[in-house]
Amino acid sequence: MANAPHETGTPAASRTAPATSSPAERAVVFGAHRGLVGVVTYPTPVKATDASAPPRRAVVMANIGLSHHVGPFRLYVDLARAVAAMGWYALRFDLSGLGDSLPRSGAKESGEQAMADVREALDWLEAQLGVREVVLVGLCSGVDSMHPVAVADARVIGAVFVDGYTYPTLGYHLRRHTLRYLQPERWRRFIARRMRRRATPAIASMPAGEDPQQAVFQREYPTRAQFRAEVAATVARGARLLFVFTGTFDASFNSERQMAEVLGRAVPRGTVDARVFPRADHLFSAVSHRAAFFECVRKWLAGFPPAGSDAAPIVATRPAAVVPSTARGAGTALAAAVVRA
Amino acid sequence: MLPRFFGDTGRQLFGVYHPASAAPGVSAQVRRTGVVLCYPGPQEYRQAHWAYRRLAGLLADGGVHVLRFDYVGTGDSAGASSDGSLAQWADDVRAAARELQDVAGVRRTALVGLRLGAVIAARACAAGLAVSDLVLWDPVVRGTEYLAGLDAEQGSGLEDRRYPEDDRRASDELLGFEMTAAMRAEIGAVDLTVEACGAPGRVLVIAADDGPEYGAFGAALTARATRCEVRHVADATLARGGHWASDTLMARNIPGVIRDFIARPARAVAAGAVHAHA
Numbered sequence: 001m002a003n004a005p006h007e008t009g010t011p012a013a014s015r016t017a018p019a020t021s022s023p024a025e026r027a028v029v030f031g032a033h034r035g036l037v038g039v040v041t042y043p044t045p046v047k048a049t050d051a052s053a054p055p056r057r058a059v060v061m062a063n064i065g066l067s068h069h070v071g072p073f074r075l076y077v078d079l080a081r082a083v084a085a086m087g088w089y090a091l092r093f094d095l096s097g098l099g100d101s102l103p104r105s106g107a108k109e110s111g112e113q114a115m116a117d118v119r120e121a122l123d124w125l126e127a128q129l130g131v132r133e134v135v136l137v138g139l140c141s142g143v144d145s146m147h148p149v150a151v152a153d154a155r156v157i158g159a160v161f162v163d164g165y166t167y168p169t170l171g172y173h174l175r176r177h178t179l180r181y182l183q184p185e186r187w188r189r190f191i192a193r194r195m196r197r198r199a200t201p202a203i204a205s206m207p208a209g210e211d212p213q214q215a216v217f218q219r220e221y222p223t224r225a226q227f228r229a230e231v232a233a234t235v236a237r238g239a240r241l242l243f244v245f246t247g248t249f250d251a252s253f254n255s256e257r258q259m260a261e262v263l264g265r266a267v268p269r270g271t272v273d274a275r276v277f278p279r280a281d282h283l284f285s286a287v288s289h290r291a292a293f294f295e296c297v298r299k300w301l302a303g304f305p306p307a308g309s310d311a312a313p314i315v316a317t318r319p320a321a322v323v324p325s326t327a328r329g330a331g332t333a334l335a336a337a338v339v340r341a
Numbered sequence: 342m343l344p345r346f347f348g349d350t351g352r353q354l355f356g357v358y359h360p361a362s363a364a365p366g367v368s369a370q371v372r373r374t375g376v377v378l379c380y381p382g383p384q385e386y387r388q389a390h391w392a393y394r395r396l397a398g399l400l401a402d403g404g405v406h407v408l409r410f411d412y413v414g415t416g417d418s419a420g421a422s423s424d425g426s427l428a429q430w431a432d433d434v435r436a437a438a439r440e441l442q443d444v445a446g447v448r449r450t451a452l453v454g455l456r457l458g459a460v461i462a463a464r465a466c467a468a469g470l471a472v473s474d475l476v477l478w479d480p481v482v483r484g485t486e487y488l489a490g491l492d493a494e495q496g497s498g499l500e501d502r503r504y505p506e507d508d509r510r511a512s513d514e515l516l517g518f519e520m521t522a523a524m525r526a527e528i529g530a531v532d533l534t535v536e537a538c539g540a541p542g543r544v545l546v547i548a549a550d551d552g553p554e555y556g557a558f559g560a561a562l563t564a565r566a567t568r569c570e571v572r573h574v575a576d577a578t579l580a581r582g583g584h585w586a587s588d589t590l591m592a593r594n595i596p597g598v599i600r601d602f603i604a605r606p607a608r609a610v611a612a613g614a615v616h617a618h619a
Contacts, residue, residue: 027344
């Protein structure tokens with residue numbers, strides 16, 4: 001193990017929850033260069049000192065670009081505390097050189113470096129907390145470092161990828177270029193938007209180069225064949241995947257059916273799940289949208305069988321319909337969609 | 342750089358301590374001084390994080406002990422986003438100052454507050470925190486103007502949204518964060534030109550431009566015979582755009598201005614506002 005882990009703050013044994021009120025959190029520094037900085041949230045309903053305490057499982061989140069490990073709008077803080085209330089550990093941390101973490105010396109390519117950072121986070125969790133099962137959470141470019149680790153590391157039992165990789169399909173094109181024009185609601189919104197912009201010319205559209213809907217096509221994706229093969233390999237070892245897309249990405253992902261269309265027969269139905277939050281923007285900037293996202297993740301995590309059991313995982317059926325019109329409604333719909341396989 | 346939680350049980354604050362480096366030629370006064378960096382409000386926190394990390398590192402390289410920390414309900418600190426209040430956050434500044442004194446063994450405390458953080462730092466002073474230097478960077482002078490700016494930003498953001506007609510934020514939400522009626526009222530009542538800032542040894546106002554609010558604030562400090570200085574810093578547009586971490590500001594201006602101010606003999610800053618241009 002390359003890590004030389006240590007915790008900072010009030011001294012506490014590494015496997016015991018600190019004596020603070022709920023939720024207990026601790027700042028940690030880890031990694032081969034002792035420069036990765038993060039915060040561990042301890043499971044609140046489980047006493048970490050209880051030998052019979054179950055599952056040493058964790059949700060792991062890394063910073064997104066210049067938004068450090070707190071996450072945009074405290075997304076990762078609130079998610080960490082939400083999953084801790086379900087009995088999971090959570091680790092949010094900064095990749096090297098970003099947020100609060102120190103840069104690494106050496107000339108590793110940034111993608112490789114980020115993957116090494118994620119692996120060292122998993123090493124730290126295993127060495128210090130006995131966590132051997134993790135769920136990775138990646139958002140947008142954060143998916144680039146999480147996806148390869150999810151594919152290759154057997155400790156990863158699941159992953160939640162938000163606005164990650166997607167590919168146009170025949171269904172996508174049909175929905176985008178045909179069906180959308182038959183929806184009166186879209187026309188109403190289009191006209192309202194045009195009139196509003198005409199009335200306020202100072203509010204310009206985002207320059208093409210900065211348009212996140214364009215940016216999605218500028219990221220370096222794996223090829224579709226590679227993506228299919230990697231997802232197939234990941235689910236074949238029993239891991240579960242949840243693909244979440246926001247309305248910001250509707251130019252590239254426009255139906256919950258699309259992921260199944262992308263994956264085709266390479267991945268058995270029911271082994272991956274896709275959710276769309278059509279009203280939410282890329283960073284879930286509305287409080288209600290974040291709440292719906294947390295609820296979605298909570299319900300999805302609840303589908304994991306108890307640690308150490310041989311029970312089949314609870315997986316989601318393929319969604320029967322597009323998510324309702326509000327993100328709050330989407331959360332409710334998820335509850336209905338998650339069933340025991 | 343040492344991240345840590347500190348403060349009362351159940352209300353723990355997250356901070357990152359940057360110990361002073363053993364830089365040569367650092368005066369005893371600087372070595373005895375610890376700087377607490379006070380973040381802006383939640384709506385401007387994200388843009389300030391990288392700036393504060395860089396600022397803290399540069400100050401530490403110059404021989405100054407620095408602690409940057411998150412208020413209750415912000416960043417990594419305990420509490421929900423709706424838990425904050427200016428009074429609470431001023432208490433948090435006092436806790437952070439105590440923490441830095443304990444950890445670094447410093448005797449003098451300087452506060453640096455950016456935007457709303459300047460108000461919070463001033464309130465901590467007014468509440469009795471003994472501070473040698475109070476540095477107010479782009480301070481929010483009047484809360485009503487600050488809120489109006491945030492409201493306008495939210496309004497223009499929503500106008501450009503795909504679903505503006507049904508994506509209106511709840512009345513207690515502002516730029517993605519809860520903004521309770523109590524918090525709005527508390528911020529709306531801020532007016533640094535009339536409220537007490539306690540008795541800091543001296544005050545440095547770093548102004549991104551020569552806006553009239555800074556002149557009024559400087560005049561108010563002058564009237565109170567506070568040892569103060571107002572500095573207009575170049576590259577105002579960069580600062581106004583929220584890019585507080587810009588290379589220009591970091592390399593040329595802000596860290597140097599703060600370090601020089603802390604290093605000056607106590608009486609080198611006259612009572613009354615002195616306008617200087619960096």
